[in-house]
Amino acid sequence: MGLPIVVVHFLRRCRLATFLSVLFLPGIVSAREIIVAPSGGDFATIAAGVGAAQAGDTVTVRAGIYNGAVSFGRSGSAAAFITLRGDPGAILDGTGGPGQGITISSRNYIRVTGMTVRNFMGSGTPMGISVDGSSSFIELRNNLIHNIESPNDNAHGIAFYGTAATPMTNIVVEGNEIRNCRLGQSESLVLNGNVTGFTVAKNLVHDNDNIGIDFIGFESTGPAGQDQARNGICVENVVYNISSATNPTYFGDRSADGIYVDGGRDIVIERNKVDNCDIGVEVASEHLGKTTSNITVRNNFISRGYQGNVLMGGYDASRGNAQNVVVVNNTTYQGTGGEIVLQYNCDGITIKNNILDAKAGQPYIFNGGGNNTNVTVGNNVYFGASSTSPGSYPDASARFVNPLLVTPLTDLHLQAGSPAIDAGINLGNDAQGQPLSGVSSIDGTPRVHGSAIDIGADEFGAVAAVGGSNSPPSPNLMAHARPNPFNPLTTIVYTVATEGRVSLRIFDASGRLVRTLADVIRRPGQFTASWDGKTDGGTPSASGAYFLQARFADGTKAQQKVTLAR
Incomplete structure (x- = not known):
């Protein structure tokens, strides 16, 4: 041997x-690297390479356009995942083929990373990546999914369907981008049914014609008593331009959520940026007599929701319930239909320490259904609409003041001198003994800096260590971009300690991707990249603050604010 x-x-x-x-x-375990390449590799198709993979093997896909559906026929093991890894430019293209891109059905210990999956279309339910059955220990990282389309039916970018009696568990969906999908009445990224124990983190979901990220229960996907996505976290995702306005199955109705919990339970939604969606974040149940419960929405930036920025409860009285929902330390901005809307069948709702910056004439907090109970409101900042009333519920410690956001709409951080600084109240701990307001702000900095927690999602003046406030210092360090401020060019020097994929991206202050500077496999060493102040499309960016974000193969990231001064 x-x-x-x-x-x-x-x-x-x-x-x-x-x-x-x-x-x-x-x-x-004998681990092999299996090379898929247009020429000179072990196999010429991804399907053949994956079909040959055993536990511990890595299937590396060289740059090129590959056709045909891919299905994992074997599981890895705890000590030996099967990995499908794409080099930059590795594309699985569905043009003219079946509607499924990559399928993982009741397989375990599988990683898919760095792949582009595109152009899966047609009748049925096209999917970029489909995971179903009892599949567990599944990691989807740093993939690009786009143009998954169904003209008059349903489609998904990434879908997890827990259909078996054994639950899906240990699911990680991190660093993926899903864009330009036509989804029918389905979702860009969904976890549905018997799924427990998941992390959905740092994904970029945008410009799709239905729901961005969804956690679903009670659709008879999983067995009775286990038919709920549960016990998970949705963190540091950026979701924008999600609308069903042009979706032919909605006939002009605008009801696509950025982030949606529909029948799930025990889920934390934190440190996300959601902008320009039909609904920003919604916690509801669409099924009569069924309950979405124990949901925490905290430390998010949520802006320009057409129906509202945060919605709770069934959309009519004959739908299900929302119970034990905590909405704390968020910053919301100018929802067309209001900031926080309680629809029907809500019970046990807490709304505290939020900044609610509303449009003139719109409610801050609105009781739309009239049958909602046990609603507690306190210590929020209200600005832009009424200067005397929070809306449908009293707030004995209301603050009707300008929160002094840096640049409303594009940057919802606090300016120096904001009345929200150190003005929050201690909300105590949750059932697991963790702070109800979380341990990190929108930027991953410590949630308390100064004499008290700030109101809203930002914690003014707090500084994060590289890798996040709760992570040990990373061996992958990014030096300061120089010069900063800059015009017309800045150079970034960064050091890689662990071989693997490195991405360098520029985001604007609202979290929108402006430019990808690098998305490459790097060996240990020091490297440089530069930004000329232009978008990926070559359009000059406006003067202002931007964020340079580096992500490394070990899961850590570094972030720096850079200023373009034209």
């Missing part, structure tokens, strides 16, 4: 005695 590749690499870093003891341990 040949020497396992993984052991060869191990030998370079260990003493010979340690190497020999590892070499003869039972159960050592």
Whole structure:
């Protein structure tokens, strides 16, 4: 038997005695790298490469356009995932083929990273990446999904359907982009049915004609008693331009959510940026007698929701319930239909420490259904509409003041001197003993800086360590962009300690992607990139503040504010 590749690499870093003891341990898995390439690789199709993969293998797809559906026929193991990894420019294209891109059905320990999946269309339900059955320990990272389309039916960018008696668990969906999809009455990214234990993080979802991110229950997807997406976190996602206005299955109705919990339970939605969606964030149940429960919405920027920025409860009296929902320390801005709307069948709602910057003539908090109970409102900042009334519910500690946002609409952070600074109240802990307001602000900085927590999602003056406030310092460090401020060019020097994919992206202050500077596989070393102040399309960007974000293969990130001064 040949020497396992993984052991060869191990030998370079260990003493010979340690190497020999590892070499003869039972159960050592021989890991291979299988190359898929248009020419000169082990296989010419992704399907063939994945079909040959065993536990521990990595299928590396070289740049090129590949056709045909891909399905994982085997599982990996806890010590040996099967990995499908795309080099920059590796594209799975569905033009003229079946409606499914990548399928993982009741398989475990699978990673898919760095792939572009596009142009899966047609009748049925096209999907970019489909995961179903009891699939667990699934990681989807840093993939680009676009133009998944159904003209008059349903489609998904990424879909998890927990259909088996054994729940899906240990699900990670991180760093993916889903855009320009025509979805019918379905979703860009969905977890539906018997799914428990998930992280949906740092995804960019935009310009789709139905719901951005959805956590669903009670659709008879999973077995009775387990038919709810549950016990998960939705964090640091950016969602914008989500609308069903042009969706032919909606006939002009605008009801697409940026982030939606429809029948899920025990989910935290935090540190997301949601802008220009039909509904910003919604917590509801569409099924009579069924309840969405124990949902926390905190430390988010939510702006320009057409129906409103935060909605709760069934959309009419014959729908389901929203129970035990906490909406705290968010910053909302000018929802067309108001800032927070309680529809029908809400019970046990807490609304505190939020900045609600409303349009003139619109309600801050509106009781639309009239049958909502046990609603607690307190210590919010109200600005833009009434200067005396929060709306449908009293707030004994209301603050009717200008919160002094940096640049309303484009940057919802606090300016120096904002009355929201150190004006929040301690909301205590949740059922798990964690602070109800969370431990990190919208930017990942410590949630309390100064004498007290700030009202809203920002924590003025707080500074995060590289990798986030709750992460150990990363060995991957990004130096300051220089010059900063700049015009016309700034150069970024960054150091990579762990081999893998590195992305450098520029975002505007509202979280929208402006420019991708790099999306490459790097070995350890120091590298440079530059930004000329233009968008990906070559259009000069306006003067102002932008954010340079670097993401590394070990999951850490570094972020720096850069200023373009034209």
